[in-house]
Each structure stands twice: as structure tokens, then as C-alpha cells.
Amino acid sequence: xxxxxxxxxxxxxxxxxxxxxxxxxxxxxxxxxxxxxxxxxxxxxxxxxxxxxxxxxxxxxxxxxxxxxxxxxxxxxxxxxxxxxxxxxxxxxxxxxxxxxxxxxxxxxxxxxxxxxxxxxxxxxxxxxxxxxxxxxxxxxxxxxxxxxxxxxxxxxxxxxxxxxxxxxxxxxxxxxxxxxxxxxxxxxxxxxxxxxxxxxxxxxxxxxxxxxxxxxxxxxxxxxxxxxxxxxxxxxxxxxxxxxxxxxxxxxxxxxxxxxxxxxxxxxxxxxxxxxxxxxxxxxxxxxxxxxxxxxxxxxxxxxxxxxxxxxxxxxxxxxxxxxxxxxxxxxxxxxxxxxxxxxx
Amino acid sequence: xxxxxxxxxxxxxxxxxxxxxxxxxxxxxxxxxxxxxxxxxxxxxxxxxxxxxxxxxxxxxxxxxxxxxxxxxxxxxxxxxxxxxxxxxxxxxxxxxxxxxxxxxxxxxxxxxxxxxxxxxxxxxxxx
Numbered sequence: 001x002x003x004x005x006x007x008x009x010x011x012x013x014x015x016x017x018x019x020x021x022x023x024x025x026x027x028x029x030x031x032x033x034x035x036x037x038x039x040x041x042x043x044x045x046x047x048x049x050x051x052x053x054x055x056x057x058x059x060x061x062x063x064x065x066x067x068x069x070x071x072x073x074x075x076x077x078x079x080x081x082x083x084x085x086x087x088x089x090x091x092x093x094x095x096x097x098x099x100x101x102x103x104x105x106x107x108x109x110x111x112x113x114x115x116x117x118x119x120x121x122x123x124x125x126x127x128x129x130x131x132x133x134x135x136x137x138x139x140x141x142x143x144x145x146x147x148x149x150x151x152x153x154x155x156x157x158x159x160x161x162x163x164x165x166x167x168x169x170x171x172x173x174x175x176x177x178x179x180x181x182x183x184x185x186x187x188x189x190x191x192x193x194x195x196x197x198x199x200x201x202x203x204x205x206x207x208x209x210x211x212x213x214x215x216x217x218x219x220x221x222x223x224x225x226x227x228x229x230x231x232x233x234x235x236x237x238x239x240x241x242x243x244x245x246x247x248x249x250x251x252x253x254x255x256x257x258x259x260x261x262x263x264x265x266x267x268x269x270x271x272x273x274x275x276x277x278x279x280x281x282x283x284x285x286x287x288x289x290x291x292x293x294x295x296x297x298x299x300x301x302x303x304x305x306x307x308x309x310x311x312x313x314x315x316x317x318x319x320x321x322x323x324x325x326x327x328x329x330x331x332x333x334x335x336x337x338x339x340x341x342x343x344x345x346x
Numbered sequence: 347x348x349x350x351x352x353x354x355x356x357x358x359x360x361x362x363x364x365x366x367x368x369x370x371x372x373x374x375x376x377x378x379x380x381x382x383x384x385x386x387x388x389x390x391x392x393x394x395x396x397x398x399x400x401x402x403x404x405x406x407x408x409x410x411x412x413x414x415x416x417x418x419x420x421x422x423x424x425x426x427x428x429x430x431x432x433x434x435x436x437x438x439x440x441x442x443x444x445x446x447x448x449x450x451x452x453x454x455x456x457x458x459x460x461x462x463x464x465x466x467x468x469x470x471x472x473x474x
Contacts (some may be wrong), residue, residue: 040389042452133429202474210470219469227436229444243473250474280473319364 034211037061043072044177046201052188053195053211057320060191064184064198071183074098075176077122077131077169087170088122092163102172102179102287103157109175109291110152113307117295118266122169130262131171135253137260143269150266178290181242183204185286202245205286209239215335220318223249223277227250234276234328234338235319242286246293247278265298274300275322283315283330292317301327305345381442381459383421385414388452397421397440398456407451414446414455421455423448 013332037057041048048068052060074096076082087093095103109117121147122131129135136144154165164170172179177200188196190208196207197216206216215237225231226249236243248261265272279297283289292315296304301319308317308329316331326342333344351468369407387407395403405412412426412433422438423446433448445456 016397027403040386040454042388042449045449047447047449047454155454197471199471199473202472204471204473206471215470219472221472221474229469230441232472245473247474313358 006190027047039065041065041068043068044076044180044201048175048201049199050184051197052191052193052207054188054193056191057196059192060188060193060196063191064187067183068180068200071098071176071180075102075172075295077173084170086170087162087164091166091168092161095157095160095162098179099162099172100157100160102175103151103162105175105179105287105291106172107152109288109295112311113292113295113299115152115266116298116304117174117291118150118152119157119170119172119174120152120164120168121174121264121266122171123149123167124264124266124269125171125173125262126169128260128262128264129253130251133339135260137255147266147269150327158240174294175287175291177203178242178244178286178288181290202250203242203286203290205242206238206240215239218243220245220280221247221249222246223320226250232338233280234318234326234336234340234342236280236282236318236332237335237337238282238332241282241284243280243282243287244289244293244296245278245280248272248297249277252279260266263294263297272298274298276300276304276319277303277322277324278318278320281315282317285314289315305329308345381419381457383414383416383439384454384456384458386454386456394458395421398435405451405453405455407453409451412448412451412453421446421457423455426451 034053035055035057036051036053037062038051050061050064054060073079074083077084077088079085083093083096083099095338106119125131127138127142127146149167155168156163181198181200181203184198185205185207193207195209195211198205204218207214216239217235217237219229219235220233222231235248245321246263247264252259261271263272269309274297276297279293281289281293296317299307301321302320312331316329318336326338326340327345328336328342330344348416358374382396384394385405394455395401395416397416400417405414410427412447413424415422415424421437423433426433428448428450430450433446436446439446439457442457445454447454
């Protein structure tokens with residue numbers, strides 16, 4: 001009798017232990033019940049990752065990939081068949097709906113940021129070699145010449161047509177990924193995705209919250225350790241937001257012991273030196289977030305903050321200065337954490 | 347008769363305990379299995395290589411070659427015939443979720459296989 005009870009006890013212990021362990025495994029992956037799809041794709045000269053949860057996640061992600069390829073073909077400056085390539089080589093063209101939208105958004109950012117974000121920067125990017133593999137510092141004479149072509153206010157567009165000034169060229173590189181992300185969010189919505197996150201070359205957009213209802217934790221790259229995902233500037237937790245960073249550490253080259261990054265100040269013709277190392281924009285509007293990350297980086301802290309004060313309903317931001325001080329605007333300060341000190345801007 | 351019964355039960359208990367031990371051992375081992383790298387070309391998985399075994403992996407894609415070296419639990423790109431060689435400059439990876447990406451060759455080398463480390467790494471996605 002006693003032995004039989006012992007047997008029972010051991011058996012139930014065994015079962016309990018097995019359940020315990022299988023329980024742990026399930027806790028690791030709380031999304032196990034919801035169908036999900038993940039895809040990576042190389043496009044727009046970068047690496048992209050798309051993840052969606054929902055009954056039609058697979059369809060949503062597949063259509064997103066098709067959309068990325070379509071926009072890449074439309075907006076690429078190097079692809080000899082793209083709309084932007086034709087506009088640049090002909091100096092004029094008929095606008096597609098997408099390019100029309102991008103022009104309108106570019107115009108708003110240009111006019112409201114004192115021209116710090118300007119799609120006509122293209123000839124300057126070319127001069128420095130940032131459109132190619134090899135970069136070098138141009139002469140002041142060359143820079144002055146190219147600066148003469150630059151200016152969004154010099155191009156004209158109306159009734160679905162665009163015409164550029166002489167020697168002008170446009171490049172939507174500063175907002176194309178943000179716009180693409182926004183389009184993907186619309187596709188996710190169409191397919192009733194319940195939760196999703198995408199990274200288009202480090203430009204992140206979150207759809208909804210995570211499947212367990214908690215916020216997406218977005219780790220912001222530390223400019224001192226851009227390759228190390230364990231060392232971060234900080235973490236911002238969001239839902240339904242684009243989180244986009246601009247920093248001089250992303251693309252740069254060295255010449256005679258000096259480094260030159262790819263974020264151009266169209267006023268000087270040189271890489272922007274505004275006292276900021278990194279600017280992160282958090283916004284519902286992916287296109288705006290992308291453009292503003294560049295604009296605020298060029299503006300510097302003071303101007304960026306006064307710009308934010310006027311438009312705080314549209315976005316929030318995280319700034320890191322050359323002295324490694326971190327500033328976070330009030331809208332997201334409660335959802336930001338960092339191992340470093342940071343100050344709140346209200 | 348009675349005595350024989352007891353010894354039979356002892357054997358049964360021992361067998362149960364052995365099975366239990368094996369199951370627990372298996373679960374423990376599988377959840378703490380060694381890490382490996384997953385090599386993908388243009389999104390398609392080409393292979394998994396354990397980080398516990400030193401070796402050199404030649405990754406041939408449609409656009410070129412990358413030489414991946416696994417050494418002392420770390421993986422790094424030793425050489426590549428891509429124009430920018432950013433993958434080589436990137437250094438070594440060993441922690442779960444870390445990756446080496448070669449854009450020109452569409453090659454991704456990603457560390458996988460240790461869920462507990464992934465949980466510790468408290469972010470869902472990295473903004474660059």
C-alpha cells in the first residue's frame with residue numbers, strides 16, 4: 001500500500017516536473033498562438049526586416065516586400081529606369097502619386113526647418129562621393145559651384161509636373177525609407193495585422209503594441225558603439241510609432257586624420273557640425289520622422305528644441321550632444337530609459 | 347511473495363527516476379544548447395554552424411565570396427571580395443541576436459540559439 005502511494009507520488013512529481021519545464025519554454029515565447037511572418041530583404045541599398053502577427057501575416061509581409069521593391073524602383077537615384085533618375089537627367093518630368101506626396105512633405109519640412117532638409121542636396125552628395133563607393137573632400141571652389149545649384153525653392157512643381165533649375169538634382173534618400181515604412185503600416189492595417197515591427201536599415205516603425213500588449217522596446221544605437229546591440233544610448237518604448245535616428249556614425253570616411261560624415265549642411269556644403277552626435281525622432285508619421293531626423297541633426301540642439309516647441313503635437317525627440325549629454329522631450333521622457341544620465345525638455 | 351513484490355516496486359521506482367532524470371537532463375541540455383550562427387543569402391538559409399567548433403566557412407553568393415571564421419565561440423568575417431568590406435570591419439559577434447551583414451552580397455550571419463540571453467537583451471529592435 002505504502003509502496004503504491006510512493007509510486008503515485010513519484011509519478012505525479014515526474015509529471016509536475018515535465019509540466020514545469022514545458023511551461024517555462026512557453027513563457028519564453030508568448031506569441032506562439034498567433035500566426036506570424038518574418039521576412040528580410042535587401043533593398044534601397046540597405047538591409048530590411050519585416051515582422052507581422054495576425055491571421056494574414058504572411059500575405060501582409062509578402063505585399064510589403066512587393067511595395068518596397070516598387071518604391072525602390074521609383075525613387076532610386078542610381079537606377080536608370082527610375083522616375084527620380086529621369087527627372088534628374090531630363091530636368092523635368094511627370095509626377096507619380098508617390099513622388100507628388102514626397103515632394104509635398106519635403107516642401108513642408110524645407111519651409112519649416114529653415115531649409116535644413118533639402119532634397120536638392122543631390123549634387124553635393126555626388127560631389128563628396130556619398131552616392132558612390134569612394135568618397136573624398138572636394139575643393140572649396142567645387143563646393144561653391146555646386147552650392148549655387150542647391151535650393152528647394154529653385155525647383156517648380158504644379159499640376160503633376162516638375163521642372164528643376166539648371167544642374168539641379170533631387171534625392172529622396174532622406175525620407176524614402178520613412179515613407180516606405182508608412183506604406184507598409186497601411187498594408188499591415190489592410191490585412192488586419194494585430195502587431196508588427198519593421199526595420200528598414202535601422203529605421204524602425206512599430207505597428208500596434210506587442211502581442212502581449214506591452215510596448216515595443218526600441219534600442220537606440222550608441223554612437224560610440226554603433227555595432228554593439230548590447231551597448232545602447234537608451235531604450236524608448238512605443239506603440240504605433242516610427243523611431244528614426246540620424247547620426248554621423250552611420251556613414252563616414254577619413255581623410256588626413258579627419259572624419260567626414262554623410263549628413264550635409266546645404267548652407268556650408270560640408271558635413272553638418274551642429275554639436276549633435278545623434279538625433280532620434282519618434283512620431284506617428286514615418287516620412288516626417290525620417291526627414292526631421294536629418295533636419296534636427298543639421299539644426300543643432302537649440303534650433304531643434306524651438307522647432308519642437310512649435311510642433312510638439314507631431315513628434316518627440318532624443319538628442320545626444322558632442323559632450324554626450326542626452327536630452328529627451330517630455331512626450332516620451334516617461335517611456336525612455338538609459339544607463340546614462342538624461343535631461344527632460346519640457 | 348510479499349518480499350518479492352517490494353523488490354519489484356523498487357526496480358519500478360528506480361526506472362521511473364531514471365526516466366525522470368533523463369527527461370530533465372534532456373530538457374536542461376536542449377534549453378542550454380550551444381549557440382550557433384545562421385548563415386543566410388538573400389533571405390534564404392544556407393546553413394547553421396556551431397560556435398563551439400573552430401572552423402572556416404566559405405560563403406559563396408551570386409555576387410561574390412565571404413570567408414567566415416568561427417574561433418573560440420566567436421564568429422567574424424575574415425575576408426570578402428565586396429567593394430566596401432564593411433562586413434570585415436564589423437568585427438566579431440557572439441551574443442544572441444548579433445549579426446554581421448554584407449550588403450553587396452546580401453549575406454547575413456546571425457547568432458542564434460540561446461533564448462535566455464535573448465530575454466536578457468531587453469530590446470525588441472535596434473534603431474540605427
